[in-house]
Amino acid sequence: MSGRRIPAIVVIVLLLVAGGAIDRWARSSSDSMPDDPEAAIALAGPAAAPASARSSAWYCAGSTGKPDAVADGTVVIANAGVRPLRADVAVLPIGGAAGQTSVDVAANGRAAVHLADVVQGDYLSAVVELDGGDAVVELSTTGPLGTSVTPCASTASPTWYFAEGVTTRDATEVLLVFNPFPEDAVVDFSFTTEEGQVTPQALTGLSVQGRGMAAINVGDYVQRREAVAAAISARTGRLVVSRLQFFDGSVGRKGLAVTLGIPAPEPLWYFADGLAADGLAERFQVYNPQQSEAQVELAIGLDDGQAEPLRITVPRESRVSVVANDESRVPKGVGHSVVLRSTNGVDVVVERSVDSAGAAGRSGVGSSPGARATAKGWVLAAGQADESLDEFVAVSNPGPTPARITVFQLADGVRREVPGLKDVELAAGARTVVRLADHVPVPAAALSLLVTATQPVVTERLLLAQGGSLGMSITPGIALRD
Numbered sequence: 001m002s003g004r005r006i007p008a009i010v011v012i013v014l015l016l017v018a019g020g021a022i023d024r025w026a027r028s029s030s031d032s033m034p035d036d037p038e039a040a041i042a043l044a045g046p047a048a049a050p051a052s053a054r055s056s057a058w059y060c061a062g063s064t065g066k067p068d069a070v071a072d073g074t075v076v077i078a079n080a081g082v083r084p085l086r087a088d089v090a091v092l093p094i095g096g097a098a099g100q101t102s103v104d105v106a107a108n109g110r111a112a113v114h115l116a117d118v119v120q121g122d123y124l125s126a127v128v129e130l131d132g133g134d135a136v137v138e139l140s141t142t143g144p145l146g147t148s149v150t151p152c153a154s155t156a157s158p159t160w161y162f163a164e165g166v167t168t169r170d171a172t173e174v175l176l177v178f179n180p181f182p183e184d185a186v187v188d189f190s191f192t193t194e195e196g197q198v199t200p201q202a203l204t205g206l207s208v209q210g211r212g213m214a215a216i217n218v219g220d221y222v223q224r225r226e227a228v229a230a231a232i233s234a235r236t237g238r239l240v241v242s243r244l245q246f247f248d249g250s251v252g253r254k255g256l257a258v259t260l261g262i263p264a265p266e267p268l269w270y271f272a273d274g275l276a277a278d279g280l281a282e283r284f285q286v287y288n289p290q291q292s293e294a295q296v297e298l299a300i301g302l303d304d305g306q307a308e309p310l311r312i313t314v315p316r317e318s319r320v321s322v323v324a325n326d327e328s329r330v331p332k333g334v335g336h337s338v339v340l341r342s343t344n345g346v347d348v349v350v351e352r353s354v355d356s357a358g359a360a361g362r363s364g365v366g367s368s369p370g371a372r373a374t375a376k377g378w379v380l381a382a383g384q385a386d387e388s389l390d391e392f393v394a395v396s397n398p399g400p401t402p403a404r405i406t407v408f409q410l411a412d413g414v415r416r417e418v419p420g421l422k423d424v425e426l427a428a429g430a431r432t433v434v435r436l437a438d439h440v441p442v443p444a445a446a447l448s449l450l451v452t453a454t455q456p457v458v459t460e461r462l463l464l465a466q467g468g469s470l471g472m473s474i475t476p477g478i479a480l481r482d
Contacts, residue, residue: 045372046136046151046260047479048379051081053133060128060139060152061178061213062242062258065093065121071141071244071258073115075126075152078381078410078448079105080480081134088129089113092178093121094213105135106413110381110448112140123215125178125240128152136478140382145246145256146364146471147389147463149382151478156180156238157263163287163319163351164259164367165191165228165243167219170251173228174244175216179208185237191222192229192287192319198222208239229287229319229349232261247365253355255364255470262369265289265347269370271338272396272431272460273474274300274352276324278332279359284322284340287349288314294346298322300330301337301396301429314348333360337396337431337458340370354474362464364472374398374456377480379410379449383461385436386443388469392462395451396431403455405432409440410448418449426457451477 049056063073079085085105091113092098099119103111115124128137137152165173179185189203200221208214222228232241241261247253265288276282288294294314300307307329314320324330340350353367385391397403407421418439426432436447451459458476465471 045479046154047481048136049133050481051134054131056130056133056135058128058137058152058154059156059178059180059240060137061125061176061240062139062150062244063115063124063141065116065119065124067116070143070145070246071148071256072143073124073139073141074112075115075128076110076112076138076140076382077105077128077135078110078379079107079135080379080410080450081132082107083132085130085132085135087111089118090127091115091118092125092211092213093119094123094215096121098211108410108415109413110410110446123176123213125176125213127180134480136379136381138381139258141256141258143256145254146465148256148258148473149463149475150242150258150260151475153240153260156240158234158238160232160239160241160261160263161265161287161289161349162230162243162261163285163349164353165218165230166245167222167225167228168251169224170249170253171245171247173218175218175230176213176242176244177208177216177232178213178240179210179237180240181237182210183237184208184210185239186235187239188233188235189216190231191218192317193222193225194227197317227319227321231289245367253365255355255472257365257367259367262349265349266372267342267347269340269350269372270374270396270398270458271352271370272458273394273433273462274324274336274338275360276330276332277360280356280362281354282324283353284324284338285319285351285353286312286314286322287319288346289317289349290346291316292346294342294348295344296348297341297343299339301431302331303335305331305334335433339398352474354472356472362472364465364470366472366474368474368476371458371476373479374458375479376453376456378451378459378477379480380459380461380477381448383436383447383449384445384463385440385447386445388466389471390464390466391436391447392433393436393449393451394431394433394460394462395426396458397426397428397455398458399455400428401455402427403453403457405457406452407434408450410450415450
């Protein structure tokens with residue numbers, strides 16, 4: 001009996017060993033539903049793994065792969081934890097071999113990897129694997145049309161959505177579809193425009209190679225459209241999708257915006273920053289990919305005064321654009337926050353877009369989804385306050401309880417309180433906006449920040465080009481889990 005059992009035991013042992021050797025990229029990106037509320041933050045947007053995590057992975061898509069291209073990319077890693085981390089960075093081009101590099105990230109420090117220094121190609125994606133948690137990764141892109149920063153994804157998903165998108169003759173929209181796992185993925189694309197839905201046959205059942213990517217120029221399939229929402233669904237596999245949108249200035253808008261997609265519709269969206277002014281256009285794009293109409297309310301928190309909520313109906317499988325400049329309840333030149341919620345249980349996808357040719361000190365375009373959850377800790381990895389970029393941080397307290405806010409700089413392995421930004425009182429329903437150059441020694445070309453609060457809040461960063469240059473970037477922070 002013992003002799004007959006030995007082969008079976010050997011087989012079981014080998015299977016266990018093989019299971020333990022499953023690809024690290026797949027292992028570090030488990031999409032299982034978390035049981036605790038803190039972990040649920042990760043499902044509502046990019047979020048750092050908890051401090052107790054033995055490893056974490058981030059997926060970055062949205063970069064062009066050559067210096068001086070339209071969106072030359074750098075991944076920026078900020079470590080808000082108490083121990084140093086090692087980051088292994090794999091950079092993948094379209095149709096070429098991946099490149100590898102590693103960097104050390106000090107406790108309460110940061111590190112950056114310029115992707116084109118590792119591999120060059122028309123477009124690049126990256127996987128950043130860390131041997132711990134409490135760290136976040138952002139993708140910073142620069143080019144002749146300005147600077148744009150977007151969070152990398154902390155998890156892959158079979159579905160991705162975009163509420164914003166433009167393919168007019170002055171606009172280029174490219175979706176970068178990144179498959180970080182060994183198995184090929186089969187993907188379907190659907191677009192919703194001002195003239196209805198478009199499902200291109202060439203983008204139905206599209207195969208995306210394992211550990212590879214595809215670049216989809218949306219204008220090749222949906223031509224000359226002012227409003228293009230997108231839904232990307234994988235029949236097999238999981239993906240990360242980002243949008244590269246830029247305008248050449250031939251009609252009016254000029255600038256660059258790189259934006260991580262949204263993995264699922266949500267019932268609640270927070271925007272900590274907002275401004276409408278003459279020459280500065282602010283729009284909220286509300287996309288309903290569901291089979292039922294959505295009833296949506298926008299609660300506008302003015303810095304000065306009060307505004308009645310705005311209520312809209314978004315028909316099934318369609319998009320509605322709310323132009324803040326056209327709403328009399330949104331006074332020009334008065335900053336505001338916005339909380340957008342579905343009131344009838346039909347979740348939606350929301351992005352805020354802005355563009356300006358120089359009004360209010362802003363020049364360029366920006367686009368970003370809102371935060372989908374509040375948190376007591378937020379990290380902004382890829383900041384800058386120097387002669388080229390001016391950085392502002394907006395913090396909104398949408399809850400019923402006052403909060404105290406403290407801002408730290410993560411630099412040289414030291415967590416430093418930013419002067420004048422300790423225990424700042426923030427009333428319930430209020431917000432504050434901080435210009436970092438008023439608080440930190442400048443120039444600060446590498447400005448990673450940690451924002452902590454005694455109550456759950458929302459944080460958003462604004463980067464503005466200096467000296468009349470082109471560039472405007474808006475993005476929410478990345479949440480830490482307590």
